[in-house]
C-alpha cells in the first residue's frame with residue numbers, strides 16, 4: 001500500500017456534500033489524467049501543494065469563476081518526486097471523467113505533469129502502486145485508460161507521452177519481479193518513442209508522411225470502387 005500524503009499536507013478545503021462512495025461492483029477501470037497546465041513544471045512539495053489548492057478552488061468555487069463541484073475532481077494525485085496525495089481518496093467517486101456514468105465506472109488518478117514533460121521513474125512506480133491499491137478495492141478494475149479513451153466528448157488529457165506509457169504497460173501492476181524493476185529515464189523515453197512511432201505507422205502507414213498516406217488511401221478507394229462497380233456488358 002502506498003503511503004498517501006493526507007489532505008492536510010496540501011491545505012485542502014473541507015469537501016462539500018458530493019457523490020459519495022463508488023459502488024465496488026460497478027467499477028471497471030481507472031482513468032489517468034493530467035492537469036492541462038501547459039508547459040509548467042512543478043517539482044517541490046510546496047509547489048505541488050499550492051497547485052492542488054488552486055485546482056480545488058477552481059473546481060469548488062461557484063460558477064461562473066469556478067465549477068461549483070463538491071471537491072477537487074480527482075481521487076489521488078502523483079507528482080514527479082513519486083509522492084502520492086490524497087484528494088477525494090480512492091473510495092470516493094470522482095468528478096473528473098466527463099459525466100456521472102463514467103465517474104461511476106472509472107476511478108481518477110491525476111499525474112502532475114505539464115505538456116511535453118516525461119513522467120519520472122518515481123512517478124511511474126508510485127502510479128503503478130496506486131493502481132494496485134485501487135485494484136485491491138475494486139476487483140473488476142481491469143482497464144487502465146487515458147482519460148481520452150473514456151470521456152464521451154473527447155479530450156487530449158493526459159497527453160501523448162502518458163498515453164504511450166499506459167499503452168506500454170508501464171502503469172500496469174504485474175508480477176512481483178517486474179514491480180521490483182525501476183524504469184530508468186532512458187527506458188521510459190525508449191518506450192514512449194516506440195509507442196509514438198507505432199501510432200504514426202498505423203496512422204500514416206509504412207513510409208511515414210501524411211501525403212503518402214493520402215495517396216495510398218486514394219489508391220485503395222479506387223480499387224474498392226472498381227471492384228464494386230458492375231462492368232458494362234460487352
Ligand SMILES: [Zn+2]
Pocket residue numbers: 032033034096147155157158
Ligand atoms: Zn482528464
